[in-house]
Structures are given as structure tokens and as C-alpha cells.
Amino acid sequence: MNFNRILTTLLWFLIAIPFPALGADKLIGIHSARVMSQSLPWVAEEAGLFKKHDLDFQLVFISSSSIVTAALLGGDAEMTLTGGIGNVIAYVRGTTDVVFVGGVKNMLTHSIVGGANIRRPEDLKNKRIGVSRIGGNSHYFTVQALRRFNLEPGRDFAFIQTGGEPEAIAALIGGGIDAAAVTAPADAQGIAHGYHYVLYGPDLKIPYSATAFVTKRSVIAKRSQVISEFMRAMAEASKLMHTDREFIYKVLGKYLRMSDRKVLESAYNTEIKALEPRLAIKMDSLQAILDEVALTDARAKKIKPQDLVDNRYVDEMEKSGFFDQLWAKK
Numbered sequence: 001m002n003f004n005r006i007l008t009t010l011l012w013f014l015i016a017i018p019f020p021a022l023g024a025d026k027l028i029g030i031h032s033a034r035v036m037s038q039s040l041p042w043v044a045e046e047a048g049l050f051k052k053h054d055l056d057f058q059l060v061f062i063s064s065s066s067i068v069t070a071a072l073l074g075g076d077a078e079m080t081l082t083g084g085i086g087n088v089i090a091y092v093r094g095t096t097d098v099v100f101v102g103g104v105k106n107m108l109t110h111s112i113v114g115g116a117n118i119r120r121p122e123d124l125k126n127k128r129i130g131v132s133r134i135g136g137n138s139h140y141f142t143v144q145a146l147r148r149f150n151l152e153p154g155r156d157f158a159f160i161q162t163g164g165e166p167e168a169i170a171a172l173i174g175g176g177i178d179a180a181a182v183t184a185p186a187d188a189q190g191i192a193h194g195y196h197y198v199l200y201g202p203d204l205k206i207p208y209s210a211t212a213f214v215t216k217r218s219v220i221a222k223r224s225q226v227i228s229e230f231m232r233a234m235a236e237a238s239k240l241m242h243t244d245r246e247f248i249y250k251v252l253g254k255y256l257r258m259s260d261r262k263v264l265e266s267a268y269n270t271e272i273k274a275l276e277p278r279l280a281i282k283m284d285s286l287q288a289i290l291d292e293v294a295l296t297d298a299r300a301k302k303i304k305p306q307d308l309v310d311n312r313y314v315d316e317m318e319k320s321g322f323f324d325q326l327w328a329k330k
Contacts, residue, residue, distance in 0.1 A: 024056040032082040037211040043237040053229040084209030102213035103281035110141040113190040114179035130168040130177035138181040185267030231313040
């Protein structure tokens with residue numbers, strides 16, 4: 001009888017002990033530029049959204065879309081936030097595991113900033129233009145924009161790789177380049193240092209998958225719920241991006257080490273118009289990349305933009321009413 005009493009007491013004791021909660025799901029992500037359009041993970045971190053969705057998310061910076069894609073395919077990360085070019089090239093070459101699951105920016109918003117001796121795009125002839133990487137967004141924008149003025153790379157101007165937009169502005173100030181192709185807030189920093197717009201890119205509205213969420217189909221097959229929670233966190237971060245500019249100023253200021261409010265305001269006002277509130281992927285932005293890749297690889301002509309996309313997470317948030325409820329909140 002004593003044994004039974006002891007056993008019963010132990011059982012009740014064990015039941016009363018709260019079991020520890022399962023650990024947060026770990027997810028490693030990579031982004032390719034320190035810019036506002038790739039800042040949603042920063043916003044989510046500062047707003048506590050990863051904790052809310054039970055995610056242990058780690059973000060790594062690699063300044064190259066193609067290297068980001070290689071890291072994703074090599075298993076170093078399960079989610080990326082980057083320009084579309086590296087992913088599209090990988091798909092065209094046969095790596096169909098890569099897949100776009102959400103969009104942040106479906107057009108290019110770069111501008112070309114230069115000094116007093118360069119007033120018009122035509123003045124860029126025989127000049128050095130700084131871009132983050134050959135093959136990256138700033139490179140593609142410059143080629144497409146300056147072709148409208150009958151200027152061709154190699155023949156009329158030279159590209160200088162800087163490694164990133166802050167580095168491009170530093171090179172411009174230091175005299176290493178004559179002009180820089182950058183987005184907000186780097187363009188506003190250049191203006192603050194006495195440079196001016198040689199070409200204001202947002203007015204051109206060049207379609208391009210400039211910033212997108214990209215993962216692998218094999219990751220979705222194994223960790224669909226984790227990716228779903230991540231995308232919901234990004235949707236909430238996007239809501240904050242569009243509705244709480246003071247909070248966004250604090251986040252950008254912290255991660256970009258920037259305190260000039262005028263620069264932050266200028267950057268926000270320029271860039272927010274191009275960002276997708278509900279993480280939509282526009283097919284013409286992917287088609288633009290396919291058309292560019294097709295110039296050197298005919299296989300791209302056989303691929304449709306829809307082949308590159310899995311819309312299940314964005315569609316689920318639309319159909320379930322998640323987006324409507326989110327945006328109904330003040």
C-alpha cells in the first residue's frame with residue numbers, strides 16, 4: 001500500500017511539472033544587399049516577429065546574387081532575399097529546385113549619381129561607373145537605362161565593381177569612380193555629400209525581380225510549416241514597413257549606421273512606392289530577367305515565369321483572410 005501511495009504521488013508530481021516548450025525552429029537566411037528593400041528581416045527582428053512565430057532566424061550577408069544562389073543550393077541556407085538574376089540563371093541551367101515564393105520589389109529603383117562635371121547621361125561617355133557587382137541589379141539597371149541614350153558598356157563607359165552600395169558612395173567621394181549606380185538610401189547619401197542625380201531611375205519603372213524571397217522546392221517539401229511561419233513574419237514586417245515610418249527609420253538607422261533624418265526620409269519616400277505591400281511576385285519582373293538571360297542562353301526562351309514560382313504561401317495568406325486582417329489593424 002505504501003508503494004502504491006508513493007507511486008501515485010510520483011505520478012502527480014510528474015504531471016504537475018510543466019514540460020519545456022519545444023525549441024524555436026531554426027532557419028538560416030541570406031541577403032545580398034544592405035538596402036531598404038532587403039530590410040524586412042531586420043524589421044521582423046526588431047519588432048519581435050520571429051519570436052512571435054517561434055522562429056530562430058539567422059541572417060547572413062553575402063554581396064552577390066550568384067553567390068547567394070550557390071550558398072542556397074549548397075545547403076548553407078534555406079531562405080534567401082536577393083535579386084532574381086542568380087536564381088533565374090541557375091534554373092535555366094537545369095537547377096529547377098530553386099523557387100521564388102514571394103516578392104518585395106518588382107522594378108528597379110536605382111539612380112546614377114555623379115559630380116558637377118556630369119550633368120546629363122550623355123556626359124557619362126568615357127567615364128567609370130561604380131556598380132556593386134557585374135551581373136547584379138545595379139549593373140543590369142545601368143545597361144538598360146543608358147541604352148536609352150545610345151550608350152553601351154565597354155564602348156562608351158566602363159564598369160567598376162565596388163562590392164556594395166555604401167562602398168560605391170565611398171568610391172565616388174574618394175574619386176575612384178566618376179558616377180555610382182545606387183538605390184535608396186545610398187543615393188540620398190550621395191546627394192547629401194554634394195553630388196546630384198545624373199539619371200533618376202525610379203521614373204523609368206524598369207520591370208525586374210529586384211528583391212524576392214527564394215528557397216528550394218526540396219526545403220518546402222521538408223519544412224513547409226516553417227517556411228509558412230517565416231512568410232507570415234515577413235508579411236507582418238511589410239505591414240510595418242508601409243505604415244510605421246518612424247519605426248522603420250530607427251531600424252534602418254541602426255542597421256545601416258545612419259543618423260541623418262533627411263537621408264532616411266528621402267530614402268523611404270523614394271523606395272516605399274516600389275515595394276509590394278502583400279509580397280506579390282509579378283511575372284513581368286521575372287520575364288525581364290529571362291529575356292536578358294536568353295541573349296546568352298537560348299534555353300531561357302523555353303521557360304515561363306510561372307515555372308519559377310510557388311505562390312502557395314502568398315495565396316494562403318490571401319485566401320485565409322490573413323492579409324485582410326493584418327491590414328485592417330491600425
